[in-house]
Amino acid sequence: xxxxxxxxxxxxxxxxxxxxxxxxxxxxxxxxxxxxxxxxxxxxxxxxxxxxxxxxxxxxxxxxxxxxxxxxxxxxxxxxxxxxxxxxxxxxxxxxxxxxxxxxxxxxxxxxxxxxxxxxxxxxxxxxxxxxxxxxxxxxxxxxxxxxxxxxxxxxxxxxxxxxxxxxxxxxxxxxxxxxxxxxxxxxxxxxxxxxxxxxxxxxxxxxxxxxxxxxxxxxxxxxxxxxxxxxxxxxxxxxxxxxxxxxxxxxxxxxxxxxxxxxxxxxxxxxxxxxxxxxxxxxxxxxxxxxxxxxxxxxxxxxxxxxxxxxxxxxxxxxxxxxxxxxxxxxxxxxxxxxxxxxxxxxxxxxxxxxxxxxxxxxxxxxxxxxxxxxxxxxxxxxxxxxxxxxxxxxxxxxxxxxxxxxxxxxxxxxxxxxxxxxxxxxxxxxxxxxxxx
Ligand code: GDP
Ligand code: MG
Numbered sequence: 001x002x003x004x005x006x007x008x009x010x011x012x013x014x015x016x017x018x019x020x021x022x023x024x025x026x027x028x029x030x031x032x033x034x035x036x037x038x039x040x041x042x043x044x045x046x047x048x049x050x051x052x053x054x055x056x057x058x059x060x061x062x063x064x065x066x067x068x069x070x071x072x073x074x075x076x077x078x079x080x081x082x083x084x085x086x087x088x089x090x091x092x093x094x095x096x097x098x099x100x101x102x103x104x105x106x107x108x109x110x111x112x113x114x115x116x117x118x119x120x121x122x123x124x125x126x127x128x129x130x131x132x133x134x135x136x137x138x139x140x141x142x143x144x145x146x147x148x149x150x151x152x153x154x155x156x157x158x159x160x161x162x163x164x165x166x167x168x169x170x171x172x173x174x175x176x177x178x179x180x181x182x183x184x185x186x187x188x189x190x191x192x193x194x195x196x197x198x199x200x201x202x203x204x205x206x207x208x209x210x211x212x213x214x215x216x217x218x219x220x221x222x223x224x225x226x227x228x229x230x231x232x233x234x235x236x237x238x239x240x241x242x243x244x245x246x247x248x249x250x251x252x253x254x255x256x257x258x259x260x261x262x263x264x265x266x267x268x269x270x271x272x273x274x275x276x277x278x279x280x281x282x283x284x285x286x287x288x289x290x291x292x293x294x295x296x297x298x299x300x301x302x303x304x305x306x307x308x309x310x311x312x313x314x315x316x317x318x319x320x321x322x323x324x325x326x327x328x329x330x331x332x333x334x335x336x337x338x339x340x341x342x343x344x345x346x347x348x349x350x351x352x353x354x355x356x357x358x359x360x361x362x363x364x365x366x367x368x369x370x371x372x373x374x375x376x377x378x379x380x381x382x383x384x385x386x387x388x389x390x391x392x393x394x395x396x397x398x399x400x401x402x403x404x405x406x407x408x409x410x411x412x413x414x415x416x417x418x419x420x421x422x423x424x425x426x427x428x429x430x431x432x433x434x435x436x437x438x439x
Contacts, residue, residue, distance in 0.1 A: 023055045026070045037253035037290045038222035043260055051077050078287035082256055086281050087265035089240060097175050099183045099208055103201055103232060104216040106189035109244035109270055111140060113216050114186040115147035116278040121182055128153055129180040131171040134188040135160035144186050151275060164200055165207040172208045198235045212239045219243045225254040229262045244270030255286050324419055326383040330375050333368055370403060374411050377401040
């Protein structure tokens with residue numbers, strides 16, 4: 001679909017002027033894009049009407065190309081609809097206890113997101129306590145406990161015989177006593193909205209001073225996400241929404257609908273099952289994503305913050321001198337993984353969701369893990385000096401890594417090819433070899 005959009009916009013550009021017919025044609029595609037992104041129908045209609053009005057008016061004054069004008073207006077309007085900036089989940093001062101209560105349907109991601117939030121704030125030097133208030137499924141308590149353990153975050157449970165509101169209360173006491181200042185209550189969900197659930201949540205809210213009732217909504221559920229948001233807002237009051245499973249195929253129309261139809265700010269996006277995969281919500285990027293323009297901006301920003309540029313320069317220098325060794329190889333893979341792995345990177349590029357369909361990403365991630373495992377089975381000397389490699393060493397490495405020797409052979413061969421290639425590259429290009437510029 002983004003291809004279709006590009007084609008239309010290409011068709012528009014160069015004409016110099018934006019006639020009503022042009023605008024209509026472009027907006028027809030925009031309308032399709034929005035509907036395909038699962039934006040509420042009525043919302044789409046209003047939106048398109050609004051943009052049309054603006055676009056035709058703009059024509060006379062604009063110095064942009066017609067295509068740029070349409071994209072600019074569409075994107076601005078979409079962004080405005082989702083709130084100009086991202087809303088911050090503000091906590092009380094460190095000396096006070098902030099209480100977060102996770103609510104949502106079963107499977108929406110409450111338990112996972114509770115842990116993600118705890119981890120995020122722990123990094124910011126808060127003292128979180130994860131509290132298990134979903135007493136209906138024994139696995140739910142265990143799930144939270146395991147997640148808490150993974151992040152070394154204190155965990156509070158009173159089993160499943162005590163009412164959730166009482167658990168919340170006792171956890172609050174515990175926090176006061178032990179100096180925790182961020183209470184995160186994981187609650188039960190149902191397959192659909194029902195009164196018993198709402199009553200329970202209300203009792204919990206009455207039992208402890210909840211600062212933020214946070215609704216987690218599965219982005220993949222599209223339109224349903226809006227209904228869920230509306231019900232929870234009306235019944236118990238919601239202070240912010242976290243849209244989970246945004247790493248999936250969904251284009252995020254739910255984000256637009258939720259904000260526009262319930263007024264709830266979206267605080268974060270869940271971007272995967274891993275506990276580190278929680279990202280701030282940026283309306284302008286989401287606007288791009290909804291239109292299928294790809295989230296290039298996020299990628300660039302992420303790369304800048306996570307890649308240690310000096311390290312990267314160093315390995316490029318080594319590469320072009322042919323000194324590149326297994327340690328450097330490993331370092332490069334680590335950098336790649338910081339960026340969210342191959343899958344994470346590809347997903348953020350425009351048009352990639354489609355292009356990726358034929359590629360087995362899980363397989364390539366697995367292979368990368370295997371390669372790391374093999375390198376880890378090498379001695380420090382072997383890593384630093386690839387020339388040491390010989391058949392008996394390879395055999396030892398293979399058994400250490402638990403792989404077949406052919407895998408080690410493959411890696412060594414690939415590595416050597418890479419080295420060779422880089423040597424040529426370095427020799428031919430001389431000092432100007434660094435793709436990072438300035439080097
Ligand atoms: P709960 O029933 O609301 O507590 O939901 P859970 O936290 O148990 O999550 C349900 C499932 O969704 C689990 O398998 C999670 O690993 C998964 N999940 C949660 N958040 C995300 C996300 O952002 N992305 C993906 N891909 N999966 C998620
Ligand atoms: Mg749960």
